Amino acid sequence: MSTVVDIKGLGVSFATDAGAVKAVDDVSLSVERGEVLAVVGESGSGKTVTAKTILGLLPETATTRGAVILSNKAGTAEHDVISISKKQLRSVRGTDVAMIFQEPSTALNPVYTVGWQIIEGLQAHTDISSKDARIKAVDALRRVGIPDPEVRIDHYPHQFSGGQKQRIVIAMALVLDPGLIVADEPTTALDVTVQAEILDLLRRCRDEFGMGIVLITHNMGVVADLADRVVVMYQGRVVEEADAQTLFASPQADYTKALLAAVPYVGHGTVRAAERAAARPTNWAEQPPVVEAKGLEIVYPGRFGRPGFRAVNGVDFVIRPGEVLGLVGESGSGKTTIGRAIAGLTGVTGGSLTVLGHEMNGIRERDFRPSRSRIGFVFQDPASSFNPLLTIADCVAEPLVIHGRARDASAARKRVDELLEAVQLPRAYGDRYPHELSGGQRQRASLARSLALEPELLIADEPTSALDVSVQARVLELFAELQLEFGFASLFISHDLAVVDLLADRIAVMYRGSLVEEGTGVEVLGSPVDPYTQRLLASLPVPDPVAQAERREHLWRLREGD
Amino acid sequence: MTTETIASRAPKRRLRDRLPVVHQLRQSVGLQRGMLVAGLVITAVFVLVALLAPWLAPYGFAQLRNDQGSFGSSQPPSPEHVWGTTVGGYDVLSRVLWGAQTALLVIIVAVVLSLFVGVLLGLFSGYFGGWLDRVLVVVCDAIYAFPALLLAILMAIIISGGQSSLLGGVLAAAISITVIFIPQYFRVIRAETVRIKAEAYVESAKVLGAPSSRIMFRHVLRNATRTLPLIFTLNSSEAILTLAGLGFLGFGIEPTSGAEWGYDLNKSLADVSSGIWWTALYPGLAIVFAVLGITLVGESLNDLADPRLRGRRRVAQSAGDVAETSVVPGGTLTAGPGGLRGLEDGETFDEHGIEVKP
Numbered sequence: 020m021s022t023v024v025d026i027k028g029l030g031v032s033f034a035t036d037a038g039a040v041k042a043v044d045d046v047s048l049s050v051e052r053g054e055v056l057a058v059v060g061e062s063g064s065g066k067t068v069t070a071k072t073i074l075g076l077l078p079e080t081a082t083t084r085g086a087v088i089l090s091n092k093a094g095t096a097e098h099d100v101i102s103i104s105k106k107q108l109r110s111v112r113g114t115d116v117a118m119i120f121q122e123p124s125t126a127l128n129p130v131y132t133v134g135w136q137i138i139e140g141l142q143a144h145t146d147i148s149s150k151d152a153r154i155k156a157v158d159a160l161r162r163v164g165i166p167d168p169e170v171r172i173d174h175y176p177h178q179f180s181g182g183q184k185q186r187i188v189i190a191m192a193l194v195l196d197p198g199l200i201v202a203d204e205p206t207t208a209l210d211v212t213v214q215a216e217i218l219d220l221l222r223r224c225r226d227e228f229g230m231g232i233v234l235i236t237h238n239m240g241v242v243a244d245l246a247d248r249v250v251v252m253y254q255g256r257v258v259e260e261a262d263a264q265t266l267f268a269s270p271q272a273d274y275t276k277a278l279l280a281a282v283p284y285v286g287h288g289t290v291r292a293a294e295r296a297a298a299r300p301t302n303w304a305e306q307p308p309v310v311e312a313k314g315l316e317i318v319y320p321g322r323f324g325r326p327g328f329r330a331v332n333g334v335d336f337v338i339r340p341g342e343v344l345g346l347v348g349e350s351g352s353g354k355t356t357i358g359r360a361i362a363g364l365t366g367v368t369g370g371s372l373t374v375l376g377h378e379m380n381g382i383r384e385r386d387f388r389p390s391r392s393r394i395g396f397v398f399q400d401p402a403s404s405f406n407p408l409l410t411i412a413d414c415v416a417e418p419l420v421i422h423g424r425a426r427d428a429s430a431a432r433k434r435v436d437e438l439l440e441a442v443q444l445p446r447a448y449g450d451r452y453p454h455e456l457s458g459g460q461r462q463r464a465s466l467a468r469s470l471a472l473e474p475e476l477l478i479a480d481e482p483t484s485a486l487d488v489s490v491q492a493r494v495l496e497l498f499a500e501l502q503l504e505f506g507f508a509s510l511f512i513s514h515d516l517a518v519v520d521l522l523a524d525r526i527a528v529m530y531r532g533s534l535v536e537e538g539t540g541v542e543v544l545g546s547p548v549d550p551y552t553q554r555l556l557a558s559l560p561v562p563d564p565v566a567q568a569e570r571r572e573h574l575w576r577l578r579e580g581d
Numbered sequence: 582m583t584t585e586t587i588a589s590r591a592p593k594r595r596l597r598d599r600l601p602v603v604h605q606l607r608q609s610v611g612l613q614r615g616m617l618v619a620g621l622v623i624t625a626v627f628v629l630v631a632l633l634a635p636w637l638a639p640y641g642f643a644q645l646r647n648d649q650g651s652f653g654s655s656q657p658p659s660p661e662h663v664w665g666t667t668v669g670g671y672d673v674l675s676r677v678l679w680g681a682q683t684a685l686l687v688i689i690v691a692v693v694l695s696l697f698v699g700v701l702l703g704l705f706s707g708y709f710g711g712w713l714d715r716v717l718v719v720v721c722d723a724i725y726a727f728p729a730l731l732l733a734i735l736m737a738i739i740i741s742g743g744q745s746s747l748l749g750g751v752l753a754a755a756i757s758i759t760v761i762f763i764p765q766y767f768r769v770i771r772a773e774t775v776r777i778k779a780e781a782y783v784e785s786a787k788v789l790g791a792p793s794s795r796i797m798f799r800h801v802l803r804n805a806t807r808t809l810p811l812i813f814t815l816n817s818s819e820a821i822l823t824l825a826g827l828g829f830l831g832f833g834i835e836p837t838s839g840a841e842w843g844y845d846l847n848k849s850l851a852d853v854s855s856g857i858w859w860t861a862l863y864p865g866l867a868i869v870f871a872v873l874g875i876t877l878v879g880e881s882l883n884d885l886a887d888p889r890l891r892g893r894r895r896v897a898q899s900a901g902d903v904a905e906t907s908v909v910p911g912g913t914l915t916a917g918p919g920g921l922r923g924l925e926d927g928e929t930f931d932e933h934g935i936e937v938k939p
Contacts, residue, residue: 081896139880217636362788363788364784364787364788388790391788391789391790392789392790394788395788396784396785396788398781398785399781400781400786403780403781403782404782404785405782406786406799406800406804407780407782407804408803408804408805409799414782415788417786417791418789418790419792421786421789421792421795422790422792467783468785
């Protein structure tokens with residue numbers, strides 16, 4: 020075994036408008052050949068900055084201290100990335116170390132074929148004829164599992180799916196045969212089922228090509244699935260370093276323990292759902308539903324002369340008063356579209372959708388507006404769901420002012436303070452501007468705003484997917500508490516089965532615009548009937564290396580069965 | 582840890598940090614600061630001269646004689662006429678100083694008119710879309726396709742028949758410039774509106790049932806005006822050039838009703854070949870400096886508005902504090918296991934007099 024990268028006493032500071040900010044403070048770590056080192060931590064912990072330093076990709080505003088010693092694959096040459104010239108840095112990038120980015124669709128240039136982009140990297144570093152380069156590129160594509168590489172090499176990035184694009188990015192990294200790959204959240208932008216495939220591919224990179232991999236992630240499940248050794252970072256420092264088995268079995272640092280405790284597991288919410296179901300009155304099922312969809316169809320109009328895109332295709336479901344329906348599916352499955360249709364943001368094109376007694380198919384905004392006070396909506400991205408120029412108190416007061424419950428924001432302040440307290444935010448936060456709050460705090464303020472009018476129905480569109488695990492756990496808990504207190508019905512949309520399981524009374528699984536399975540948490544998660552649900556469940560990595568290895572086997576069996 | 586800093590209320594930004602230009606001035610460093618300061622100084626001189634022209638100028642802009650008799654035509658610089666006199670017998674220094682006043686008036690009228698019309702049209706067009714949007718975009722594209730000066734001449738002829746008094750001339754020039762500028766403001770505000778319309782906070786206002794007018798003015802407009810100071814300054818310099826162009830071509834303001842640099846340049850055309858340099862040099866320099874000053878301000882504002890172009894002082898090796906990134910002060914640990922209480926401002930709840938739920 021030889022060390023491919025050795026970081027010693029690394030410190031990185033940035034010049035910002037608010038003065039110097041230290042992002043990384045005295046970090047030392049090393050990666051051997053054929054080893055996957057996972058760097059975990061919440062956003063802002065300095066993990067991405069550390070990774071970018073290995074490739075010398077820091078912006079000009081950064082100053083660095085310490086040493087990053089990078090060896091080539093053969094172990095014959097060493098460079099200190101921090102001190103070498105730009106020209107040397109260029110020669111090191113690609114041949115000694117390659118990077119895989121988070122968003123595969125932005126890492127590829129849309130106007131060139133993927134083959135061109137792979138060959139470009141090859142020819143920049145080696146004297147190779149175009150013909151040989153093409154052969155090598157086809158070979159690389161085949162190795163990462165792109166079908167028909169001879170044909171597909173001439174295709175453009177948009178002709179590939181998200182998972183395939185990430186495979187191509189990995190092929191670009193592999194083709195120069197570097198000793199080290201830095202993967203910055205390589206699966207965060209991908210669906211769970213695709214994520215499992217990419218993780219398999221990265222595992223093959225390690226086993227078959229003997230590469231060292233630095234895996235940056237916040238997903239403990241991914242860490243358990245792939246990592247050999249784990250470094251936990253917190254506020255720019257390494258708080259714990261251990262091999263994966265030890266870390267998950269007996270975490271030493273308090274922060275690591277808290278981080279692991281915050282990760283949701285599938286199966287945790289079933290007990291609570293059963294309790295809630297038992298507490299309901301006997302005639303509950305006969306009550307008129309808050310939302311009822313029958314053969315719901317939503318088609319987005321296509322471009323001129325082209326057929327439209329059928330986002331939702333013949334979906335039936337009901338949400339009864341006080342009930343939480345969890346809607347799960349991968350991106351593009353139509354789950355967000357359904358949420359938007361219930362809120363009247365997207366038009367219904369076919370079938371029937373009844374919301375609070377209104378038929379949404381063909382409803383006019385004017386007729387629906389009075390009912391809007393009975394619906395709350397929590398958006399996915401807490402960063403953009405508040406007007407940046409208004410204070411939190413003004414934002415939370417908006418619904419009260421619009422529906423005439425208060426004359427202006429200052430008159431509503433008393434109620435706003437009550438609401439902020441209800442979501443566990445200090446009253447004084449009302450005077451702050453949205454950017455002065457953290458993501459988790461903003462998402463709570465967002466909850467406060469949606470609850471201001473005490474709605475009968477709350478639509479939560481991936482409310483926690485932009486948050487760190489530790490913050491997500493608390494927001495979910497708050498949501499459950501509020502649901503109990505206010506008793507609203509809810510449509511909870513998420514791509515994460517474990518999150519939905521925590522909250523939902525019933526779970527509905529969407530796949531390509533259709534509802535493939537619906538039932539209580541025990542039914543859907545315990546004994547899934549639909550093959551897609553089975554795969555979705557098996558693809559979800561659990562934060563436990565031993566259990567995850569078993570699940571992996573199970574998933575492989577499922578795939579072979581297809 | 583840093584509980585105190587988090588607990589204390591976020592400090593309100595001081596007034597001097599919030600004023601548009603002052604804020605940028607304090608923020609800038611190095612060459613960018615030099616450019617901004619130079620631009621601000623030149624612009625300030627220009628504005629001051631315009632305001633104080635009646636006191637600064639030794640003679641009136643249309644004055645041909647004083648107690649000692651007529652000034653005389655094309656006189657070289659002398660103690661009585663520091664920058665000489667023109668072929669028409671006017672004092673060059675006085676004409677240049679008074680010209681600043683006309684230029685400033687035209688800038689204000691033109692930019693204010695186009696600002697209001699362009700911003701409103703852009704907002705409505707971007708927010709509602711549909712056929713109104715398409716028609717307005719096509720009209721604006723059509724205006725872009727015309728040479729700006731030609732259009733200004735056309736407007737000048739339509740509005741005033743080419744020649745007129747000071748107020749009429751200023752209005753004619755300003756309105757003709759307005760026609761060129763409206764598409765610019767329209768475009769910028771429309772693009773911003775279309776972008777902001779898709780932001781989650783606008784959708785959230787829609788979900789709350791806010792009427793369109795409230796969404797447009799409270800949520801969209803205030804967020805769409807960020808780039809306006811920049812276009813404002815760049816357009817001001819363009820307005821001066823267009824005015825000078827109009828005057829040079831003879832569609833400006835009559836010398837008896839107002840001083841105008843472009844007109845003076847036009848009249849001094851013949852002088853240049855006969856060795857009379859002073860009639861062309863000073864009005865020309867005035868135009869160059871006024872435009873240069875305002876452009877410098879605009880360009881530096883542009884650079885400073887973009888965090889990637891904005892220069893910063895280098896920081897010392899690994900200086901600064903590690904930013905508090907966790908939402909829980911002191912780490913997730915300080916919050917009780919699974920409890921929401923004690924989260925984020927654990928210790929400060931009492932400080933704010935908030936009762937913690939049992």
